[in-house]
Amino acid sequence: MNPPYAVTVTRSGEGVVAPSVAGAARAPSPPDPPHGVAPSAAAREARPTGATLITTDASCDLPDGWLAQRGIVVLPLRVRNVRGSRTDGRRGAADGDRRREFFSHDLIAAEDAGEALPLSSVGIVDCVEERLGNADCVIVIVRSSRPDGAYANALAAAHELMLRRGRQQAAGDPANALQVLVVEAATALNGHGVLVSECWRLLDHGAPAPRVVARLDHLRQQVQTIIAPGDTTYFRRRGELAVERGAPWFALGLGRVFERTPLLLVHRGDRRLLGQLSDHDAAIERAVACTRERIEHGLASPVVCLSFAGDVAAIREWPPISALAATCRRHDVELQVTEMSMANALAVGRGAVALSFATAR
DSSP: OOOOEEEEEOTTSOEEEEEHHHHOOOOOOOOOOOTTOOOOHHHHHHSOTTSEEEEEEGGGOOOHHHHHHTTOEEEOEEEEETTEEEEEOOSSHHHHHHHHHHHHHTOSSOOTTOEEEOOOHHHHHHHHHHHHTTOSEEEEEEOOOTTTTHHHHHHHHHHHHHHHHHHHHHTTOOOOOEEEEEEEOOOOTTHHHHHHHHHHHHHHTTOOHHHHHHHHHHHTTTEEEEEEOSOHHHHHHHHHHHHHHTOTTTOOOOOSOOSSEEEEEEETTEEEEEEEESSHHHHHHHHHHHHHHHHHHOBSSSEEEEEESSOGGGTTTSHHHHHHHHHHHHTTOEEEEEEOOHHHHHHHOTTOEEEEEEBOO
16 A cells, blocks of 8 residues: 655745655644535635645546536546457546446456556646646545556656646746645545545545545545445456456455355455355345445445446436435435446446445444
């Protein structure tokens, strides 16, 4: 698990890079806002609009509309297999159509050549600069980097953004000083959607960016993901391939053939088989029951992320999902339901459900 890093450009245009939690000085801040409490008018006015730009990638598995409404920059991924490559993004209807086509045509068999590639550092810079404006801070939350180098690419992009802002200032441009904070999620599947949601919540309540990143550094160790695969044969084969490639969270020791549908828990590198159920529906019911139990005991962040490797409209009215939504409402927890990204679906197969949340203990 890589530490968060801060890349800062000062007024002189000189850059500094340091671990953000240990090395970034910050004034004392008020405690984290309570769950379900809206930011005060004073807090909103104290934080200039656009002062901090949140950036993440498509595997966060948060709804396209939610991301767009909050101005969050979503870096596309590239999913490649023997039939070619597809852009895995979250910019609206066209990306949704591509995802559903991918679920229908590309998740038939687990192929050795199938892989998800992060955006290059140059691509990250282009995406961020398009929306950067005169922001004075960028928080970049990327998926777990091994073995694809997403974190290294984000760090390289942070340096380049810093250098470009420094050149602006050296040329007499009255641009703000810039700080870029990079966080590796170190979670499974849609787990880093929990971090993105909490990042937005804290910034919306007026928390300073270094405090937010310190909070995310702690929170990422509390995120748990429950996985109910839809195609056990595909899932077993992808598990074998992941072990061969040294995937950080997927090395579940799943070489044996499942006789029934497995239910899996991933937390801080610990991979645990929660049980084997009679079928996919039973696995989803158990996954939802486990999640509702965690909510009843209290979450560290008021959000549950649910993603489905298929048409999400098909699951919204399922009784277990309706029960989960009711539990979330009762405890002031936001339930984020969306289609799984191609990158995550490539790992777990068509019909899979992933539920992520951060436990309080």
